[in-house]
Amino acid sequence: MLATFDVVTLSRLQFALTAIFHMLWPVLSTGLAIYLVVLEAIWLRTRNPLYYRQARFWAKLYVLNFGIGVASGLPMEFQFGTNWAPLSEFAGDFFGSVLGFEGAMAFMLEAGFLGIMLFGWQKVPPVIHFLSTVMVAFGANLSVFWILSANSWLQTPSGGTFSEGHFHVQNYFAAINNPFMVRSVIHMALATVETSMLVVAAISAWSLMRQKAPEFFLFSFKLALVILLAVAPLQILAGHESAVQVAEHQPTKLAAIEALWDDQSAGSSPAWTVLASPDEASGSNRWSLSVPGAFSWILETRPQLSQPLRGLNSWPADQRPHMVGLLFYAFRVMVAIGLAAAALMALSLLLWWRGGLSAASFAQWPWFSWAWILSAPAGYLAIESGWVVRCVGRQPWTVYGQLRTADAASVLPVGEVLTSLSVFAVLYTVLLVFALYFGSRIIAKGPNLTLEPPPGLAAPVILSDPSASA
């Protein structure tokens, strides 16, 4: 089957596979880093060893995750040269510069301070250590900025002109600050924090369900919940705002994620399709479940559409995305997870408010613990679905409206790409299995509750703390 594929499809498959796998790791590198900054700040203020142990425990997971993120990031960068050389030539002036900035500003900052953050507790003064943790978090989030700016430029290219098979930059700041940039950066940054906090909450819930280190994990859980309560509503808003922008700039993508086949005129109030079986051959849905008149409420929060919307059938087949079913459901999975997670947070807040949230609650209500435990993989699934919507929905373009994916791929022998693709598929499967195995070992082993902070930092408050002498 694979052997019958052309090289463009294989290069796309390889990019999709390596990107989907890579995306799993920067989530924690970015979001958990912020959690580590918060923990260390609390530790420095209170000098209570509990918070020091918190920082050390979560850093263990951080480093396991980080190494794989660095390693799996390498093929992302190099593929632009090996498999997408025409894209590199077409857009290198801008796209390459941005990847260069990401390396110099973000990646190096993160990597340069990571060693001190992980191993430098005894080597540098506490303030420098804290600064290093901040730099790691700052570097990781700068990465989000540059990568999302570059990807947004592929979605809404601006800041220059296209001629003779090249993008000529006229205004770099306009290219960096392209229409999608701000909202995409916000949406992704919030996504990494939200999913990271879901991971912390899930691990805490699992441990609390088994009554392992209850005091320790109840704190982790509550801190994660507080951050989640701040982030989740913003994320729903950011997601909505992104979708509104898609409607404006990428009508074909919007039509695909809503399985909207026919044109809708301004002033009409179309139904919103909840579930459907899209059929590309006939250009319609085989069946659908929809809410009459709801579409314009969701998109514009008003009873009628203010602008006409073009359906998929009004675009030539070579100017719109295919795989409508994938886009339709990936979008729904992402939204459903975002809303369900927010509901779980609201429920937990309610419990907390009424004094019912204690370490015992998790053992008492396994369904509650399990809801939290499952929210972590769901968070990752939401992020991956979002990227599928974003990048598959952009097709058939690599640079939207300017460079077709078929023209952006290098002409390579099929066997060459097939070989590298197969190696990645096997390697990444094995890596994922072992990463989960070693991650669960760290979790099963739990935190070191007798770990003492570095000598010299023993402020008087520690001596009076009973947990310090344990």
Add this chain to the structure above:
Amino acid sequence: MEFLEWFMPTVWFVILALFLLLYVILDGFDLGVGILSLTSSSESQRTILMTSLGNVWDANETWLVLMGGALFGAFPLAYGTILKALYGPIYLMILGLILRAVAFEFRENATNKRPWNLMFGIGSVLAAGSQGICLGTVLSGIPTDAAGHFTGSVWIWVNPSSLVVALTLIQGYVLIGSTYLILKTSGELQRLHVRTARLAAATTLGGALLITFTAPFASETLRQRLFDPAFLPFFVVLPLLGVALIVQLFRSLAMQQEVWPFVYTVLLFILSFAGLGLMVFPAVIPPSVTIFQASSSVSSMVFMLTFIGVLIPIMLFYNIYNYIAFRGKVSAE
């Protein structure tokens, strides 16, 4: 504008060379220690080797990412053409780097460390060897059409001269890794690496001589450059300096010095690097595509320079700080 069209590509060639040099030195000792870890006789010895890399390996590897990004931004044509020509060894290198990075983290958490030790060592050999093959292939020339697009075969990198460069680079990495360990360890482990340093210095020297004497026969362009009167002073002085440094390296090893072997090795790396740079400049896709043909627009290079130029000293500063914070001998914790 005339001036900038000459000046900016040259500046970016120098910056790229700087990033590549930093990478080769820093990840060079990193990969070298990885290769040497295959010879560790006990788990506690190996732990010391790994600990000596713990705080630096991933910053060291980042210079490669930076070099890639800068090449992409400053010379997009070269990025596409070279990487496409080197498809095989680039992916082998990535595979090696992934294997060793992952083995490094997994080993920390594993009860049975053996498979991860092996994976770490093999990944290091694979990454070092693939880099050597890339280097060898680029030096012997990448065939292109008039537009600078790759026209050669998929197997262009499979040839004896690339193999020699690969083996020599592996030896060079083992040399710099050994001298780094002389600096960072003591006692039996230090004595062991004085021996490996001496051995690696001899084999690296042999490889380098072989490359130096066979290269002019392999490539017409290299032959012309070597006997170009304008470059002749360099190609007379560089080997003389090299001989002096090698003598000093062996002396410092014999005298059981701790710091100097590493310093002399770094200087030898810089010297070889300068030699290679002079041989190819101003080509960025040897033999025929120059930095002026392959560069992005002047405005793009100026824009990148304003950002990255400011960041270079800052990056160097905190990387040096990292080394200072962890100075001194490594102990098993």
